[in-house]
Structure formats: structure tokens, C-alpha cells
Amino acid sequence: MTRVFPLSANGAAGDVMHLCVDHNGTDIQDLTAVARFGLKGPRATEWFEARGIDLPPVNRQIHLADMTVLRLGKQDIMLLADPLAPEPMSKVAESWRKNPTGYSSWREEAWAWLRVTGPTAGATLSQITTFDFRESAFDINAIAQTRVAHQDMVLCRTETGFDLLFDIAATAQVVRDLDAARKLEDRH
């Protein structure tokens, strides 16, 4: 079964797929198809802790061997697979399905995942959000749940740039806004 994501060739945002490239220092990479898994609601935390998965404080992320753990709320946790090695995370998700505690947050279907990197990534994003990107205010592995490109967005700072997780139905609009922002950045 082939799953179709917005930035697939025949996906809802297929017409803007060509914009997901590097442009003068800001690279937009689509990771929506990469596996991820989230639990929320009562007893979500306990499930992870019972499996020995370290949980960061709220609005922080930590990197484990093959996945990244995002703490979005006290009882709202999400795992992002390593794009090159998604298997370990998929096993965690499978193990939950066999013995579920807490509730699926459906992040793998509800959210698009873009990775924005490059030397001008912060400047590009600063045109479409009021969020403070300075490292002193938003350091590596920090998470912000804020508004970007007129959308509610989970923004994670990584070593190389930013991960953006947002409403999958708005993918075309966000990609277009990101592209417009980096082109405006060219003019400055």
C-alpha cells in the first residue's frame, strides 16, 4: 500500500513539491513521510517511562540512539524517527498498539514535517513568525509551540536548523510562504 503525502507527486501539495530544495542558503526538506508516533492524554507519560524511554522537560527534545523524543506537554509526547533508520521507532509504535496505554495523537497523519536548514534559515523564518529565534532565547533542542506562516506550529531547533510540525492540510500554503520568505530574504 502506497501512502500519499501532500508533497508526493500526486499529493495535495504536489504542485509546490519543486520548492522543497535549497535556495540561497535556506533548504526546505520534506520529511512528512518519515515515521513518527505520538501519545497524549492520561497515562501517556507512564507508558514511555515504563519502557525506559527518557522524557525531556516540556518544550524540549532529546535525541536517543535512533529517534528524537519531543515533550509537547506533560502528557503529550512524540517520537520522530531517524529519517535514515526508522525501524526502531516503528517498533516502539508497534509495541504500543499491542498494549495501548494513553491515546494516539495521530501526529503521523495530522501533521506535516518540514526541516528548514541553512545559514539563512532563521532569517527566513523570522519573516513569517514573530517568534524570537536568537540562540539565547531559543537554544538547540528547544521546542516552541507558536504561530508560523499563520499556522499553529511546533518548532524545534536542531543542530542544523529547524523542524516544523504543523497541520498537514496547510502544507502547500506553508511551503509557499517559506519559499516567498527566503526569496524576500535574497532582497535584503
Next chain:
Amino acid sequence: MTRLNAPFGTRINQDNTLRFTFEGRTFEGFEGDTIASALAANNQWMLSRSFKYHRPRGVMSMAGAEANTLVQVAGEPNVPADLTPLKDGMVITAQNVNGNLARDRDAIMDKFGRFMPVGFYYRTFMGPTKSAWLKIWEPLIRKKAGLGIIDTATPRQHFDQQTLHCDIAVIGGGPAGIIAAVEAARSGADVVLIDDQPELGGSLSYAPQTDVDHQALGDMAQNEAGLRILTSTICNGLFEDNWLSLIQGHQLIRARAAQVILATGSIEQPAVFRGNDLPGILLGSAAQRLMHHYGVRPGGKAVVLAANPQGYSVAHDLVAAGVDVVAIADPRKDGHGVPPTGVPILQGMIQEAGGCAHISKVKIRDEWITCDLLVVSVGQTPAWQLPCQAGASLGYDEASHQFSINLKNPTIHLAGSVAGHIGHETVCASAGAAACHATGAEPEELPADPERASANYHQPLIPHPKGRDFVDFDEDLQIKDLLNAVKEGYRELELVKRFSTVGMGPSQGRHSALATARIVAGATDRTVAQIGVTTARPPTGPETLGVLAGHEHVNERRSALHQQHVALGAEMKPVGPWWRPYLYGTGDRTSLIHDEVAAVRENVGILDVSTLGKLEVRGPDAGAFLDRIYTMAHGNQPVGRVRYCLMLSEMAAILDDGVAYRLAEDRFYVTATTGAVGRVYADMTFWNAQWQMDVDVVNITAAFCGFNITGPRARDVVSALSSDINFSADGFPYLHGREGNVGSIPVYAMRIGFTGELSFELHCPASQANALWDAVMAAGKDFGLRPYGLEASRILRLEKGHILIGQDTDALTSPDELGFGWAVSKKKPFFVGKRALEMRRRLGQKRTLVGLTFPADAADIPGESCLVLKNDIPVGHVTSVAYSPTTKQTVALAYVAADDSAPGSVASIRCRNGRVIDTPVTAHCFFDPDNERQGI
């Protein structure tokens, strides 16, 4: 066009000539010029006509502080000529001119000034007849009022917005701003220095002081690590929590600073005397800007009004630039400065300036002196706008005759002349102190400021018997106008402003506030401090709508099937943020829509309903939770059943509707309307926090897609799918739900619909929606399955009499008004809105939603929102209306008076053409009222 040689003309490049036109004449300027400086260099001093009297006006401040220099540049009106860089090929015209600038036909207005006293429009336009305002005055005013011409054919321009965060923002790049910024940056803070000029230095860039190297100051800032510099950037507003709106060309920078240092300097003030508005009368700083920045000699024969030390400095500058200074007028009785060699000092005030389109003479001590330039230097006022936006109060220092600013905000600090400091040493010390305050260091005590006492001249403001002594140049207000406003009884400044319009023009009181305060204070026997200034609000200066709008942005959500619809030839239309298929195909739209309706009624159609709100409610208390949220009973709803949901507000108004499919004892799949799901989710989350039930709610609107297969052959289509779901009539009754698979795609199937036909609604995870759609379309190929769009869906639902939340309901609609008593549980002890519903029932029902029909050939058919009348009084309105291709008539839903809602009653409706028609009331449902088609 001759220019002064170095050291004058620091901003222009005389090697690069630019050509432009003004009022049809071709001129030349240089790179670095502003429009006004280039015109002044060509001896074109008149730039505009005044607002009311159409008097000739020109450069006065060279700081964008008055309406005199607003010009039209191609399609853009109200461009400040004294701030806007000249560009090659610019086409510039004057504003507020009838005919041409030199021969303005409306200049005659100046002769009729006595017929237009202050506030005349409050009286004049009331008559002479009852409708004179609409027929005479408004058209006339619309023709005459307003500055510039909006060109709707203006080429599209790019605007964008940027966000900037810093520890300390310093506004103003003069000596105080530079020192404050550098010292703050040296303490390790992340500092941004913002200045509206293209270079740093402030007044030092045009009024050099022998002992201060302004270039070195600028270099110090440029070389300071950790200091970002934004030049040509206007801070146009200071909002809560130090949110600053910075405008740099076509870009709005939204800045947020932990601390702000305002080093915005001061605004030089004009003198008030008869004829003080003539072109050729310049503020001292304007003359210096023209000479030092642009190499423009402002005149040949000058008189200088020097009522402070700065005036004498200007006189020396003029002499150095080759201007013949014929006299210095100093109204002070003592304390005169040192004039240039050979220039006489005349003790006295300018009484009057004379000239036609340009100054030609001034009167001092009753003697006329011939000149072509009058430079006035009488004092300044702190730039109070940003501090006052930050909550500062304004006082008045009687000793130095200037406003004083009292700002008690621990995150905003004043530095330099905005704080009332004049002497360079004190200005620098105050900047250091501001940096200390902003960084938490201990500031040093400020030195004495001996220059402060003589910086401002307190001019007695006595009206000239012949008037034309302007206080507000934007609004053509004279001293007598303000005195008359007080005589009318408007003693408070805010009232004086509203009656006289003082301070309402583009300059926003920069040149009129101090003089107005003095005039009102004198006329009401109060102090200037008691009068103060009117409320300062952002924006500080004009800003374009393009800057506020930013770059073009289209809010857009797409269902996972978007490209499928496009490939099928759908006409996509926005519905809120979603883009949905309106209809499929090209050609006659009405025929296409009616064909889609017929396909559903006679065969089978498919509608993408992915935009419907979808929520998963799960947990041991899920049923009990929905019992409280919705009006029907869900706690006892069997697993595998689908039940209608109706959500009320606490005042029993309908918020939303949908269905709840019980997937398991502790799990519901709930739908909501497309537009309301955000509100429903927020309300559920709120109530869950209040009630602390063991339940979790997640909004999975975008995570799932759904489509409805509907029509007499719907079962044939779904039965042809490779699925483990039993789609037979016995195996899958109406209002039941099933979990299963189509191929390997997990689906929720529900026997629900919106058309009144046999319907199956299939929902699946969004990433697999395309595969499911392909499977259904393939299964339906042999049965003629065709997609239909939103408009056909609206007609189908109206034929069946289904309501649309938000269209057939409003913010007050109760279930009873819709006849939805069946959807409200009588047994439940509580649901949101229950108590209010009971109270509303006791008050009695005033309106009811009913059905209306109109023959297909009816001459008058009401539109949506047309009023329903009873005894000529509106009692309701038409909510939905459409031609029904199935029943061959026009059908509508409308609110009528409750006692006229029985079928057979008559409703009177006023159509858009004004005719009132009577039509019989029917039930909601116009098609298959016994539900024989959907339940099969």
C-alpha cells in the same frame, strides 16, 4: 543647478545626475538628493498648496514634519518630498491643486478666509435645506477634500515583514543614541540602533560642532561588535511590552526589545507671525540640512531670526555658504550671540513676512527688509510621541520654556534632547546613564546643562490684526482660530483639537502642539503644563497600507484529495480556509450543477467531505462526557451506532451539529461542521478541564479524510469494493457504523448522509485517502458513479430540508426554533445549555424555521436575508433559497413568526426589488418527507 562645494553636500554624489519632472517640467538632481533638495537646488521652492486656503507652501523643516512637502509620485500620493530619495525618471506632481501649482484656481479661497472661520463646517453644512448635506455639501467636500490621487492602476509592489528581537533597542542615531547603544553593547547586551536617516549622527551631521567629530561617533557605532544598526528606518509606534513597529522602505520590522532607549531628539519649532508660511521661510535646521547634506544654498539674501544660540550658528553657516545675511533679528532683550562679521543685530521680533509665491521681505521694528530667505531659530520641543505612547506624561519647564517628559516605565529610558538636555556634554552623559539603566548598572550623576536655559524662546502669541499667522500649517489654523475655539467654550485641549482640527494633519502637532498649548493656556488662565498635548497614538507618522499588509498571503487548506479533484476538472473555491470542488466540468454552470443533483437522485454520486471536523473522544468517561457536551444521549449509545449530535452554548444557542460514531465503549469518532470544529474542540477542551473527567479529546480533522457515496445505487458501489464490511441492508442499517478494511486500508463506514438518499460515508487516514478514492471510483465505474461539488450538495440538502449551521442558524437560534425538540434529551439531568433552554421555553418562542416554495416561473423570488414581515414589522428572514431541479420549483427556508409556522399559514416576504409577496408555509422537507429513500 549649482551646488556648494565640500564640506557642504555630504550626501550627494555630483558625478551622478538624475533627471526627473515636477509639474511637467524637467529638472536635474544628484544621487543622494531628496526630491525637495533637488527642487530647491533648481530654485523650485513651492511644492504644494495649503489644505484650506490653497496658499503656496514649500520646504520648512526638511524633516518630513509638515504637510507642505507632500507630493504625488506617479501613482503614489502623499510622498514626503523632503525625506524621499530622488530617483532617475521620477514623475512628480503637486497635490491639492486645481489647475497647476503656479496658477491654482482655488487660490481664491485665500480671499474668502473670513467666511470660513474655525468650526464653520459644523454649522454651514446643516442647511439651507433638509437634504443639502447629501445633495450639495458632501459631493462638494468629496471633490475638494483629500490629498493626492489614488491610482487604482498602480503597478503591484512588494511589501514584506520581518521580526526582530533584541535585548535593547535604541531609537535615534544622534550622539545620544550612538553613545547609549555603544555603551549598552559593550556591557554584553544584544543591541539594535535605529535611525530614520540614511547615516548616523543626528543633528551633528548638519549642525557641526567644532569640538565633536560626528564621523568618529558613527564609526564607533559601526565598529562595535554586538551592535546592529538599522538606518533609514522609522520607529512608527511603541506598543505594549516594548513592541516596536519599524518601517524600512517597504518592509515592516516587528521588533521586540527587553529594554528601549529613546534618543529621538527634539523637533525644531517655527515662529508665529503673519505670513510665516511663505516658501523661503526655513527653520534653522532645514537651512543647515540643505547646505550640509545636499549642498543647496537656500537663498541669496537672508534674514535670520535668532532667538537662541543655534540661530547665530545658522547665521555663520549661511555666511560660510555664501549667503548674504543682511540682518539678524533677535527678540530677546539681552543675551545676544556673536553675529558673523558685518551682520547687524536688530532687537525685535519678525512682525510680518511679505511676498507672493515666495518671501520677498520681512518687517522688523516696523521696517521692511528685502530678502529671499528667512531662517527662524526660536527653539525646540522634545519628540514626545514615542514616550507618550509608552505612557509618559508631559509637563512644562517654565525656566527653559519647553515641554518636559515624565516617563515612569522601568524598561524605557530617555537619552539626549528628548529628555530636555541641550549641551553636548550633558547629552552624552544622559546617554551613558540611559545605557546604565537599561543594563542594570549604576549611572553617574549628570553634569549641569547651562545651555538649556537659552535654547528656547518664549514667544508672546498675539494674533495679527490681519491674520495669516499660522500655528498649524497642515490645517491652515491661525492664532485667532484657536482663540475663537476657546471662546466657543472648548477649553480643554482635546475639545479644541476636535473643534478646530489642530494637530489632525499629517504632522500630528509636531509644529503646532507647543504653540497651541501656550495659546489655550493663555486664553484659559492656566499653565502650559495644565494644557499639555493631545493623546499620542501610533502611528507616529504616515504609513502605507501595503506595509501593514505585508507580503501576499493566501490562507489555504487542502484535503488529501485535492489533486484528484483538479484532475477531474473541478472548479475549486475557497470555503473558509479550505479549497473545495464547487462543481466539476466546464460549460453552463447551472446545467452542470443540476446534472450533478440528478446523478445523486437517480443514480449515485460521491462528495469529498474531508473538510468536516473530526474529533476522537476517548477514555472511560467518553460517553458521559458527550452526554454533557451534546443534547442527545450518548452514554447509552450502543457500540456500532451513529447518533446525531447537537451542541448548544450556555445560552442555549446552537453552536454546531454532527454525528458521533461509537467505536468502542471508551471511544467515539465525532464529526463537526467544517467551520466550527476549532470552536468545538476548544469548548470540549475547556469543559474537560473544568469537569476533570477521565477523557481525552484530539482534533483529527486533517488526519482523516472522508467521502460520501450517495444515491439509489450507492450500495452497488460499496458492495463492489474489496472489503470485509457487510454493506447489505440487513448487515448495515441506517445510522449504524462499521470498522473494517477496503483492501488493506482501514476505514470507518457510516450509514449517514446529507442528501436524503441511501448513503455510505467512508473515512480513512489521510495518507491512504487517495488509494481509497481510487478504489471507490473503480468500483463505481460500472454504475456511473460521478463526483459532485459543493453547490450540488447545498441544493440536495435544501431539497431534503437539512439545515446548515451558520446559514440557517444565527447566534441566538435555539433547537425549538428549528423544530429540533426531538434532538434534545428530556431525561438527561444536565447538558451545556439545558438550563438556558428551559428558561427560554418559559419566555415563549418568537420565531420558527419553516419551508417555503415558489413556482419555477414566479416573477418575484426572495433572496437570502430578505425580510419576513408581519404587519409590516420584520419577524424573520430567508436563510436559504435555491431552485430545486428535483421538484421543479424554488425552495427556501425562512424564519417566520412562531404563530405563523403551521403548514398552510402565509408568510409575507419583501423581495430585493421591494415587492412584498405572500407565500404559503410548508414543512422543512421538500423531497421524500417520509424518508423512504435514505433508510433502505
